[in-house]
Amino acid sequence: MxxxxxxxxxxxxxxxxxxxxxxxxxxxxxxxxxxxxxxxxxxxxxxxxxxxxxxxxxxxxxxxxxxxxxxxxxxxxxxxxxxxxxxxxxxxxxxxxxxxxxxxxxxxxxxxxxxxxxxDTTPSKLEWTMAELIRNPEKMVNVRTKLQHVLGNKNNTLNLEETMSSKLTYLQAIQKETLHLHPPVPYLLPCKAICDVELCGFLVPKNAQIFVNVWAMGRDPTIWDKPNSFIPKRFLESEIDFKANDFKFIPFGVGRRMCPGLPLASRVLPFMLASLTYHFDWKVPDGLKLEDMDMSQNYGILLHKAQPLRAVPVKM
Structure with a gap:
């Protein structure tokens, strides 16, 4: 590109x-x-x-x-x-x-x-999404069913076009839920206070460097119901999007410092996910139980899986 x-x-x-x-x-x-x-x-x-x-x-x-x-x-x-x-x-x-x-x-x-x-951000997010879907096989089945319903294909082929993106509401909900649980960048890019300001009873002094912990926001039970569970349905039932119309969900930042890659990521990732889930079911290797999958996180400037996802595609 x-x-x-x-x-x-x-x-x-x-x-x-x-x-x-x-x-x-x-x-x-x-x-x-x-x-x-x-x-x-x-x-x-x-x-x-x-x-x-x-x-x-x-x-x-x-x-x-x-x-x-x-x-x-x-x-x-x-x-x-x-x-x-x-x-x-x-x-x-x-x-x-x-x-x-x-x-x-x-x-x-x-x-x-x-x-x-x-x-690094795009494959990291895709890996987290696939890991959550494999751990929740009923969600994987829902993805495939919704795709078949939207596409209406009789010959079991995947013919996606960008104009269809607005119809892929369940894929978009999965994308949002993954960002809620596993934001690619756990801390947004640092900001600086241009003057003394009081925020929630705290004084933020001029020139203080400010980090917004979006990972902690996504795990906060006072903000989210069952914050540690993978529940895409929560975004089907709300109007929250990526554009910071609700400050509890700002994985791409907000305002003039919002990530310029948002339009590309929000279009590309659902199509990548559709390609991986439409024709294949995915299983964990070596007899591993789903509940024993390693979902630990490697913290840094990006939020990676501590152990890379290993999965076996099974032709549908």
Whole structure:
């Protein structure tokens, strides 16, 4: 989508390098760092976080810069037409405008941010969704039944189009319920108070750094009924959506700092889920009991399963 290139070829050296860089940056961002607590020690970099991050970003910059230079060469030689229209082409069209204030460095770091922020979050959420459906087989059956009802297929084929997304209400409810229990980012991006403000009887001083714990909000019994249970039905019976019209459910943030990937994620994930559940039932391997599935969480900047999901597809 960004570069009209595939980065998911298992045997590709570039894919493996890219995966290593993304994983390294995400892990370092989520690693507790004494310099964040005691700022007077920040120049020491006692845990080596700054050195490792500088190495990751240097390699990532080179990777994206190579793609940038190759695209510029192809556009200049007219090998690729401007109608290609991926994200990089759109940005280059803006840069060619005389009034543009974009620079090469700005764009490369923008794409690095998009890569890192958009890569790990989607598969993590899909993994949590599949884990919850496997643990709740009646919900898996409901997904398949609802899809068959919406699509009305007689030949057992899955032909989904984006215009159908509004009809996939049960899939959307499952998506919301997974975000309620397992938000990809347990703490929203930090904010800063621009002045002293009183909130719920507490004084938040000017320049204080503020973290919103959306994971804790989703597990709060004063906010949710049976907060630790996987109940997609709760979203079928309410008008709560992803757009922060209710502050008890803000997995993508709110206001100007809302995640820019929301429109893409809310469209792509239901289709991925439909593809995985429509033709296959899923079982846990090695005789494992559903109640014994490991659902523990690995906390960091992203909320991963501590143990990757292992499941066996069974053809329907």
């Amino acid at each position: 960004l570069f009209s290139m595939g980065f998911a070829c298992y045997g590709s050296n570039k894919t493996q390098e890219y995966k290593k860089l993304v994983t390294g940056i995400v892990d370092e961002n989520g690693r507790p760092n004494v310099s964040d607590i005691f700022l007077v020690l920040s120049f020491l970099d006692r845990q080596g976080v700054r050195v490792r991050m500088r190495g990751y970003y240097k390699k990532f910059y080179k990777l994206v810069d190579d793609i940038w230079e190759e695209t510029l060469h192809l556009r200049g030689s007219n090998i690729v037409s401007k109608e290609n229209n991926d994200a990089l082409d759109s940005i280059l069209d803006l840069i060619e405008d005389d009034s543009s204030q974009f620079s090469c460095g700005d764009v490369i770091y923008l794409f690095i941010d998009l890569f890192v922020a958009g890569t």
